[in-house]
Amino acid sequence: MLWYLGKRLLQSVVTLFIIVTIVFSLLRLMPEEGYLGAAAEKMTPEQQEVYLTNLGLRDPLIVQLGHFYGDLLQGDLGTSVTYRTDVPVKTIIAEKIMYSILFGLGAVALSLLVGVPLGILMAQMKGRWLDRLGTGYIVFVVAVPAAVYYIFIQMYVTDLFNLPMLFDEYNPVSWLLPLTSMALAPTASYAMWMRRYMVDELNKDYIKLARAKGVKERTLMFKHVMRNAFIPMAQYLPATILFTITGSIYIESLYSIPGMGGLLVDAIQRQDNSVVQGLVLIFSSLGIIGLFLGDLAMALVDPRIKLGKGESVR
Amino acid sequence: MEEIQSKSRILSIQNLIIQFKLRGQVLTAIRDISLDLYKGESLAIVGESGSGKSVLVKSIIGLLEKNGSVAQGRILYKEDDLTKFETEKDWLKIRGKEIAMVTQDPMTSLNPLKTIGKQIEECVVLHQKLKGKEAYQRTLQLLKDVGIHDVEKRYKQYPHEFSGGMRQRIVIAIAIACNPKILICDEPTTALDVTIQAQILQLLKNLQQKYGLTTIYITHDLGVVAKVADRIAVMYAGDIIEVGQTHEVFFNGKHPYTWALLSSLPQLGAKGEELYSIKGTPPNLFKEIKGDAFAPRNPYALKIDFEERPPFFKVSETHFAKTWLLHPNAPKVELPQNLQAFFEEGRRFAHEY
Numbered sequence: 001m002l003w004y005l006g007k008r009l010l011q012s013v014v015t016l017f018i019i020v021t022i023v024f025s026l027l028r029l030m031p032e033e034g035y036l037g038a039a040a041e042k043m044t045p046e047q048q049e050v051y052l053t054n055l056g057l058r059d060p061l062i063v064q065l066g067h068f069y070g071d072l073l074q075g076d077l078g079t080s081v082t083y084r085t086d087v088p089v090k091t092i093i094a095e096k097i098m099y100s101i102l103f104g105l106g107a108v109a110l111s112l113l114v115g116v117p118l119g120i121l122m123a124q125m126k127g128r129w130l131d132r133l134g135t136g137y138i139v140f141v142v143a144v145p146a147a148v149y150y151i152f153i154q155m156y157v158t159d160l161f162n163l164p165m166l167f168d169e170y171n172p173v174s175w176l177l178p179l180t181s182m183a184l185a186p187t188a189s190y191a192m193w194m195r196r197y198m199v200d201e202l203n204k205d206y207i208k209l210a211r212a213k214g215v216k217e218r219t220l221m222f223k224h225v226m227r228n229a230f231i232p233m234a235q236y237l238p239a240t241i242l243f244t245i246t247g248s249i250y251i252e253s254l255y256s257i258p259g260m261g262g263l264l265v266d267a268i269q270r271q272d273n274s275v276v277q278g279l280v281l282i283f284s285s286l287g288i289i290g291l292f293l294g295d296l297a298m299a300l301v302d303p304r305i306k307l308g309k310g311e312s313v314r
Numbered sequence: 315m316e317e318i319q320s321k322s323r324i325l326s327i328q329n330l331i332i333q334f335k336l337r338g339q340v341l342t343a344i345r346d347i348s349l350d351l352y353k354g355e356s357l358a359i360v361g362e363s364g365s366g367k368s369v370l371v372k373s374i375i376g377l378l379e380k381n382g383s384v385a386q387g388r389i390l391y392k393e394d395d396l397t398k399f400e401t402e403k404d405w406l407k408i409r410g411k412e413i414a415m416v417t418q419d420p421m422t423s424l425n426p427l428k429t430i431g432k433q434i435e436e437c438v439v440l441h442q443k444l445k446g447k448e449a450y451q452r453t454l455q456l457l458k459d460v461g462i463h464d465v466e467k468r469y470k471q472y473p474h475e476f477s478g479g480m481r482q483r484i485v486i487a488i489a490i491a492c493n494p495k496i497l498i499c500d501e502p503t504t505a506l507d508v509t510i511q512a513q514i515l516q517l518l519k520n521l522q523q524k525y526g527l528t529t530i531y532i533t534h535d536l537g538v539v540a541k542v543a544d545r546i547a548v549m550y551a552g553d554i555i556e557v558g559q560t561h562e563v564f565f566n567g568k569h570p571y572t573w574a575l576l577s578s579l580p581q582l583g584a585k586g587e588e589l590y591s592i593k594g595t596p597p598n599l600f601k602e603i604k605g606d607a608f609a610p611r612n613p614y615a616l617k618i619d620f621e622e623r624p625p626f627f628k629v630s631e632t633h634f635a636k637t638w639l640l641h642p643n644a645p646k647v648e649l650p651q652n653l654q655a656f657f658e659e660g661r662r663f664a665h666e667y
Binding site for chain 2: 204205206208209210211212213214215216217224227228231301302303304
């Protein structure tokens with residue numbers, strides 16, 4: 001187990017290194033005018049040259065990379081250049097990350113609370129009206145682009161229930177709509193997977209044997225079917241949680257939530273390399289951690305999976 | 315023979331008809347069957363795929379698919395008519411507790427995420443009203459009973475850590491753990507290789523004696539039947555066409571379908587010749603069947619076979635067959651040479667014992 005953990009950790013670090021290096025190099029390929037922004041017209045070519053040299057952009061790529069990783073190892077993500085000049089990237093991200101995490105976790109909690117029971121009910125009432133209704137919902141959410149129903153919700157639901165259109169930290173009601181909107185898609189996928197795995201399990205032979213030995217239908221559901229159906233879900237869970245934390249760019253800009261999603265877009269537009277790099281580092285770490293936790297969760301709940309050196313899966 | 319007659323009836327199926335609704339059509343899977351099961355015997359129900367063997371036993375234990383229902387008849391067990399059972403609560407009195415089942419495929423019949431010990435113990439707790447340490451001890455005893463060694467370690471293992479034969483032993487342990495009166499073995503050896511098959515059959519035989527079980531085997535393997543069954547019921551197209559003690563059906567079979575089945579035994583084939591197979595296909599159970607269901611495939615079919623369904627004709631106290639050939643007015647038919655020889659040899663053999 002420890003051996004496996006070490007191996008996975010090393011793999012994760014290597015993956016992270018590759019992602020960040022590629023993004024870093026790509027950023028250096030961007031046109032240089034971007035760094036100057038509106039100030040470009042006021043500067044002479046010589047001034048521009050000095051500015052870019054001071055930013056370190058005239059050094060060879062490998063030297064720039066060396067500086068970046070050197071600073072990173074000391075826990076320094078650098079300072080913002082254009083987004084908020086001379087403010088450390090860490091400070092900028094720290095201010096915003098809480099909103100993203102709160103909304104992300106809130107949306108996941110909501111979608112788990114609704115999606116998993118919905119999937120269970122759908123599986124039990126397979127082919128009946130509730131199942132059809134649920135399937136309709138899933139198809140709708142998957143087929144219609146999120147941006148479309150996001151806007152509809154913001155435009156009409158706010159009217160209908162007289163809810164605020166924009167996010168206000170101190171007004172809890174204003175959390176409601178962005179959270180619900182964000183939870184719609186993951187709810188659908190949890191319901192879909194849960195239903196599917198439940199139906200799969202219910203058709204298995206061991207359920208027949210359990211029935212034949214006189215286990216009550218309800219005990220069967222709770223002790224045998226639900227647990228077994230949940231295991232494949234365990235694998236995806238951490239990844240979706242982290243995806244939801246990072247994947248709320250559109251919602252954040254719709255409701256003016258000061259989270260991280262909008263930050264990335266802003267920073268890219270203003271060509272603020274250090275902010276972009278910092279964010280990429282965080283997002284990709286979250287993604288990698290998610291996958292890792294997924295594998296780990298799977299191994300913990302499923303006795304058939306053994307992690308470790310030389311232990312084969314029979 | 316007299317021995318079995320004197321034994322008491324434990325289960326009685328009377329004029330049972332079971333139908334399934336499928337895409338707006340009605341399929342009659344069981345067509346008016348009557349069958350008695352006597353205490354302590356082992357009965358084998360044989361027949362080809364789709365003949366209704368499984369449906370018949372599923373109706374005994376209340377596990378028919380949702381679109382299936384009993385259209386007529388009774389299944390009497392103790393003072394209950396099982397066909398009247400509707401709620402889960404009714405069936406829970408029977409399932410496991412009175413009638414348990416050993417399923418076909420041990421590879422998929424166990425919950426992959428529970429230790430086998432827990433799966434057996436679930437039954438012990440449910441049906442023997444034992445708890446904690448007692449239940450644990452009882453489970454270990456059951457594991458020993460089905461021939462598993464090192465039981466304390468094995469208790470904590472998961473199904474994937476066992477071989478196919480071992481898993482079938484565990485499935486059997488689960489069935490026995492319920493303390494049933496009747497044990498249904500639904501093709502208990504089909505998924506196993508031949509050497510293991512013999513062991514499992516021997517195990518089932520031993521357990522039957524040890525626990526005083528009445529067993530029903532469902533199989534299409536006549537070799538299994540010969541090893542374990544006291545009586546045989548031959549099914550064809552949802553009907554029992556011949557029933558009798560094992561040696562009676564094997565060596566004095568009366569129904570042409572029984573003959574055809576026996577003729578397709580490899581032992582009866584001559585070396586170098588093609589193995590006998592029954593021509594044609596079984597009837598479509600969506601349609602109403604007139605006369606003897608086997609008539610269209612039956613080289614000995616009489617005119618009446620196509621018109622009127624034969625009743626059971628008595629061959630001996632324990633042996634009955636549904637064929638017009640047994641009617642006093644029916645013409646004599648000559649059996650194929652090899653089957654005739656098989657019958658005679660078998661009878662001689664049975665006589666010596």
